[in-house]
Amino acid sequence: MARPKRRWQRGVWIALLLAPALLVMTAFVTLPLLAALRYAFYSFNGLAPAGFVGFANFATILFEAPYSGWTLRALGHNMIVFVALMLLQNGLAYLIAFALLKTLPGHRIHQVIVFLPVVLSAVIVGFLWKLMLHPMFGVVNAALALIGIDGPPWLGNEDTALGAIIFTNAWHWVGFPALIFLAGMQRIGAETMEAARLDGAGDWVLLRQIIWPLVAPATTIVFTLTFIGSFNWFELPYVMAGATGSPGGATDVLGLYAYRMAFGSATAGLQDFGRGSALAVLMFLFLAVVSGLALRILRRREIEL
Amino acid sequence: MRGEGVKNTAIQLLLAVNALVMLFPIALMVLSAFKSNAEIFDSPFTLPETLDFSNLLHVWSDTEFVQYLLNSLVITTSAVLLILLAGTLAAYALARYTFPLNASLYLFFLAGLMVPLKLAVIPLFVELDTIGLLDTRLGLVLIYVAMGLPSGVFIMTGFLRNLPGELEEAARIEGASEGRILAQIMVPLARPALVIVAIQNAVPIWNDFFFPLVFITTDARKTLPQGLTVFMGEYSTDWGVLFAGLMLAALPITLVYILLSKQFIAGMTQGAVK
Numbered sequence: 001m002a003r004p005k006r007r008w009q010r011g012v013w014i015a016l017l018l019a020p021a022l023l024v025m026t027a028f029v030t031l032p033l034l035a036a037l038r039y040a041f042y043s044f045n046g047l048a049p050a051g052f053v054g055f056a057n058f059a060t061i062l063f064e065a066p067y068s069g070w071t072l073r074a075l076g077h078n079m080i081v082f083v084a085l086m087l088l089q090n091g092l093a094y095l096i097a098f099a100l101l102k103t104l105p106g107h108r109i110h111q112v113i114v115f116l117p118v119v120l121s122a123v124i125v126g127f128l129w130k131l132m133l134h135p136m137f138g139v140v141n142a143a144l145a146l147i148g149i150d151g152p153p154w155l156g157n158e159d160t161a162l163g164a165i166i167f168t169n170a171w172h173w174v175g176f177p178a179l180i181f182l183a184g185m186q187r188i189g190a191e192t193m194e195a196a197r198l199d200g201a202g203d204w205v206l207l208r209q210i211i212w213p214l215v216a217p218a219t220t221i222v223f224t225l226t227f228i229g230s231f232n233w234f235e236l237p238y239v240m241a242g243a244t245g246s247p248g249g250a251t252d253v254l255g256l257y258a259y260r261m262a263f264g265s266a267t268a269g270l271q272d273f274g275r276g277s278a279l280a281v282l283m284f285l286f287l288a289v290v291s292g293l294a295l296r297i298l299r300r301r302e303i304e305l
Numbered sequence: 306m307r308g309e310g311v312k313n314t315a316i317q318l319l320l321a322v323n324a325l326v327m328l329f330p331i332a333l334m335v336l337s338a339f340k341s342n343a344e345i346f347d348s349p350f351t352l353p354e355t356l357d358f359s360n361l362l363h364v365w366s367d368t369e370f371v372q373y374l375l376n377s378l379v380i381t382t383s384a385v386l387l388i389l390l391a392g393t394l395a396a397y398a399l400a401r402y403t404f405p406l407n408a409s410l411y412l413f414f415l416a417g418l419m420v421p422l423k424l425a426v427i428p429l430f431v432e433l434d435t436i437g438l439l440d441t442r443l444g445l446v447l448i449y450v451a452m453g454l455p456s457g458v459f460i461m462t463g464f465l466r467n468l469p470g471e472l473e474e475a476a477r478i479e480g481a482s483e484g485r486i487l488a489q490i491m492v493p494l495a496r497p498a499l500v501i502v503a504i505q506n507a508v509p510i511w512n513d514f515f516f517p518l519v520f521i522t523t524d525a526r527k528t529l530p531q532g533l534t535v536f537m538g539e540y541s542t543d544w545g546v547l548f549a550g551l552m553l554a555a556l557p558i559t560l561v562y563i564l565l566s567k568q569f570i571a572g573m574t575q576g577a578v579k
Contacts, residue, residue, distance in 0.1 A: 013483050014398045018410065021395035021454050028429065028451035029417055035428035047431055096323060099316045110320045112566045113327050119562045119569060121512035123530035124555050127537050128330055131547060139333060139349045171326070179574050203312060232421055235514045239534065255423075262427050263519060273427050280424040287421070 039277035047273070057278035071279075073249060074257040081166055081253065082230035089170035090177045090222055097181035098207060111182075115175035122172065126239030129168040130155065155240060158250040165240050165251055172236070173229075177222045184218030185211055216302040223298060227291055231283065234259065254283055334555070337548035345544045360549035364536075370553060372525055373532030380442050380528060381511045384449035388506050389499055391450065392457030397487055399458070400465035401473070411462065417455030422448070426519055433520060440522050448516055453506040460505075460575075464498035465491065504565075504572030511558060529554055 040057055042049040060067050096114060100107050117125060132138045133154040141151035154164040188211065196210045234255030237245060243260055245252025258279045264271025337345050338360055339353040364370050398404075399411050422429075429448060430439065438444030468491065476486050492499075517531040527535065533554050540546045562569050 010402075010483075011404070014402050014404055017394040017398035020391040021414070021458060022410070024391065024447060024451050025414065025417060025454055027432075028448055029420065029422065029425070032422075032425035032428035032432060033420060035431070036425045039427060047434060095319070099320050099323075102313065102316055104313055104317055104320075106317075106320070110324060111570065112563070113324045115566070115570055116327060116331070116559070116562065118573065119508055119512075119558050120555055121514065121530040121533075121558075123512075123514050123533050124551055127533065127547070128334055128551055131544065132330060132333070137346050137349075137544065142349050171330070175327075176574070179570055183574065228421065232423060234423070238514075238518075259519075262430075273431075277427050280427065284421075284424050288419070 036277045036280055039274055040281045041278075042274050044273040049274070053274065057272075057275045058282065060275060061279050061282065067275075070249075070252070070257060071254075074245075074252050074254045077162060077245075077251065077253045078231050078233065080162065081169075081233055082227060084163075084166045085170060085173075085226050085230055086223070088166070089174050090226060092170065093174050093177035093222070094181050096174065096178040097185055098211070100178070100182050101185045111179065114178055117172050118175045120172070122235035123239050125168060125172045126236050129164075129171070130240050133164055156247055158247055161241060161247060162251045165237055168240065169233075169236055177226070180218050180222055181215060184215035188214045216298070220295065220298040220302060224291055224295060227294065228287060231287055254279075258283065331555075334548050334552050337545065338552040340545055340548075342542075342544050345548070360545040361553065363546055364549045364553055368536055368539075368550070369524060369527075369532060370536070370550065373527055373529045374557070376442060376526060376532075377511060377529040380445055380449070381507055384446045384453065384510050385503050385507045387446065387450045388453040388457045389503060392454055392461050392502060393492065393495065393499070394487075395454075396458050396461030396465055397491060400462045401491075411458075414455050414458040417451075418459065422452050423515060426516075430519060439520060440526065442521075442526055444520055445516055445528075448520075449506075449510045449513070453502075453510070456505060457502045460502050461495065461498055464495055468494055500568055501572045501575055504568055505575070508558070508569070508573060 039049065041052055041054060043051050043053045043056075061071050062068055100111060100114075132140050135141060135151070135153035135156060140154065144151040152160055154160045192210065192214070193206065196206055201210065232255055233253050237251050237253055237256055238259070241247075241251040241256075243256055245256050258276060261270045261272060261279055262276030333349070336353055337349070339355075339357050340360075341357070344354065395414070399407060399414075433439040433441075433444045433448075438447070472490050472494075473486055476490055481489075512530060513528070514530040514534075517528045518534075521527055521531060524532075524535065533550060536550050537547060540550070
């Protein structure tokens with residue numbers, strides 16, 4: 001007789017357990033995402049949608065000068081950032097992981113050191129390097145002067161600004177892929193490594209032909225995270241180059257461009273919630289499609305290698 | 306064997322150079338915080354001549370630094386506690402009960418993992434404005450909770466699913482209520498997973514700059530990274546104070562990291578290596 005009541009109680013209990021999380025997720029993830037999709041098709045008057053405009057916002061961003069040029073330039077910079085980080089940051093991370101794999105004396109402390117910048121805010125890291133890269137008083141040029149090199153104004157020069165911020169990003173994050181690679185390498189197992197060594201494989205052969213294929217799952221993760229990170233890049237360029245991607249847009253990336261389009265900037269006067277949402281939708285589609293494709297290819301590669 | 310020795314030396318050298326590159330900027334920041342402008346510009350690479358705390362004192366007592374610090378503490382703590390609470394409750398329902406919508410709700414949370422919430426910042430701005438939470442710390446907290454819940458639910462569900470059922474059954478037979486089983490049996494067992502979820506969320510929330518930049522305009526409500534941008538603008542010519550501000554801002558999380566480095570590394574990389 002008590003059974004129906006029990007069951008009813010059980011249902012209420014489960015609903016109560018789920019309610020807080022579902023409520024917050026619906027209010028601050030699901031609804032805003034749907035709204036972003038809707039806003040992309042509207043023109044805006046300040047904070048309020050003013051009228052349905054079809055695909056006009058998308059067309060403006062993609063095909064209408066000067067917006068199309070800005071969009072392409074920002075996208076191009078994001079691609080440079082991605083490729084450079086894959087090579088510089090993640091290549092270095094791979095080497096560091098291999099060095100840590102040997103568990104030589106002090107390897108624990110080296111792990112802690114390489115991961116230290118990762119826990120710091122991009123704002124701290126960005127300002128610290130901005131001071132260090134200062135053309136007159138920064139230590140980078142002071143050190144270069146000691147060996148007779150006249151360092152450029154790294155962040156003020158169109159040719160060096162993006163590279164300087166990419167380098168800072170690599171310094172900030174290198175420990176993260178390093179420890180992901182290390183975890184992947186540690187999973188390979190001592191027997192496999194020993195067997196290869198007994199077959200006469202040197203370090204280089206080991207690194208290229210044994211470890212590289214076997215850490216493929218870690219590479220997939222690093223690739224995906226670097227891809228998403230590079231195309232959402234915002235905080236470091238904002239701190240080091242400002243919202244307009246100075247000098248002269250040489251460091252403008254999609255994150256900064258979308259921020260200006262959403263919340264405006266005194267100089268660009270871009271502020272438009274409709275266009276900003278359209279850009280966000282385009283960025284989301286781009287990220288989802290490309291990282292989805294890349295993931296499929298990389299997963300297949302994991303099996304093949 | 307001799308080749309092995311040479312190789313190990315080369316590896317040690319690589320690690321030493323790397324450590325130097327990693328630590329030099331941090332050491333420079335700490336040392337410069339104790340120097341005057343003139344000393345920073347004239348002898349950037351030396352130890353400070355005297356241990357001068359005036360820059361640090363200046364940041365601590367003459368700027369809004371303490372207010373920013375408190376805001377960050379309150380926001381991060383509240384958000385992490387709420388993620389742990391709501392995440393554990395939801396994960397417990399998904400992991401330990403069978404009910405019709407279980408699989409779909411799990412997928413709903415999982416889908417949240419794929420979405421960079423930054424891209425929904427415009428609707429979030431409008432929404433916070435509508436419900437009167439724009440420019441409030443509570444508004445930020447709610448967004449961070451939404452951001453942290455998917456991975457929190459994911460990790461907690463995985464962990465709770467793998468706990469043995471005997472204790473739970475025994476307690477049930479003895480007549481313990483469901484709430485009691487959750488609070489007194491499951492939560493203590495889930496402590497390792499709770500630590501991972503806490504660290505994985507606390508670090509990015511503590512360090513976040515994007516959402517405060519967009520949502521918070523009142524100076525007294527700004528977070529530490531956001532306040533730092535105000536501060537860096539105001540003192541742009543006084544480098545000793547700038548370095549002191551950076552050092553003080555970096556200090557709390559660095560200290561916690563040094564004490565709990567193992568948990569930090571596990572917590573932050575585990576989110577990636579699922």
